[in-house]
Amino acid sequence: MTDHFAKNLRFACGYYKSIAEVCRRLKLNRAQFNRYLSGRHKPSANAMMRLCDFFGMEEFEFLLPHDQFQRLLQVKPRTQTIERSNYPELEHLTKLHRTGDSNLEKYLGYYFEYYYSLSSPGKILRTLICIERQEDGVYYQRTERFQEASKNVISHGVYNGAAFFLTDRIFLVDYEARTGYEITETILFPTFRNKLSRLNGLKLGVSGSGERMPCCTRVVYEYLGRSINKHRALSLCGLYDPAGDEIDAPLKEALVNTIAPNEWHFRARH
Template sequence: MSDDFARNLKFACSYYKSIAEVCRKVNLNRAQFNRYLSGKHKPSANAMMRLCDFFGVEEFEFLLPHDQFQRLLQVKPKSHPSSAVHLPEVDHLTQLHAAGSQSLEKYLGYYFEYYHSMSSPGKIIRTLVCLERQQHGVYYQRTERFQEDSQSIVCHGRYVGSVFFLTDRIFMIDYETITGYEVTQTILFPTFRNKVSRLTGLKLGASGSGERMPCCARVVYEYLGTNVDKRRALSLCGLYDAETDEIEDSLKKALRNTIDDGEWHFRARH
């Protein structure tokens, strides 16, 4: 973990009354937090996700050079403490987590997600997804990194959400955390093999830019393992031509959004 991360974390904490307040709100042990501040230890994926959510930044932003991070944080909207009001949806989500998280252990880890981009028609997008258990449920983060063309700036998107295994399907729902403009739902077939390789299903959402058209697309999750080089994995994320040689033919075939004769609905493919 770079020295910049420790300096950036200290700077982010300076917006609050004390380190103790930050630890309490993020639910992290103070002694462990001090090790992050000293630069001696790297946060786990779970701890890093909570820090990013609390401070409203991306993981890659926490690793930026300190001067650049300072400028970025100074222009970001400040996060507000969550309200103590009990929201009705909390009870429903708690019930779903209790019913639908016990069968997800073998699915935890990192995936490449593939589908035909909703904002860049004709392109396949590859994103990085991490599923992990937090307390009594399973949650995930989906990170986009893409460039429309060689002249465009690199765009980033971060989605966070919940995963539920209900009867014989995996249900995922998330929202985009940077703009708050999008909610997506994904339904995947589980695998009945001991080892997870690929999961297929459907994704429903709306393009994040342009006409904001609601779309449904076939999706493939390619399992990478429980430990990956995240920087390397993110460097492979982006937009690809539909016929690119950098994506396997079998995977491209599984992503085709075709409807066969006699089908009345747009259906997922095993």
């Protein structure tokens, strides 16, 4: 069991630039983390929960035989890290971060994201978002966790992205971290109230079904705070029936994808 876990953890770390980056973002001691990677020690319950939250996995999935774990992550060859010096145009991203960097400070923290699922029509998808500051800007991770009715397997999706505040709008751009097959853009209205509660906007992406149809849907971000029980929050993520009472009525109403008779475009609404 420990051998499976160590191999799986090393493989999951391969989706990041380095082990040092994983330790820094997890706030785990490097020496202790190396013991997990070598299989000499098993993480404590608390450390295991942090690992699961970070990688968007369940504990039992980390303990699967390594070949099953690889299939679960939809393995593909790793891409080389892009060097900024080889692509001068990437300097523009740094400039965008600097333009409205301070304006994003109040929006750091955790959110539940709600929208009508692009791959499960008629269902509302709740995901977990973590927006945080790093050295050169503000970045976020979006984690999907859901179980389709016809299957027992819990599916995960982990998206990494960057956040920008430009002229009174919040722009979020992310990509699917495991396969690199998707890029999603979200544009949100900021709030000018002292208390941060909900942010409304639009999400543009590609459905996860075989047709991979480009879709646009209304989206709501529900602020949870800067410190939460991530394991509990992830357990609440998934697909919800709009007819149920798990999601409150005003939030569901804000997600409805309708176009008024006098509208020529699909528009976001406050």
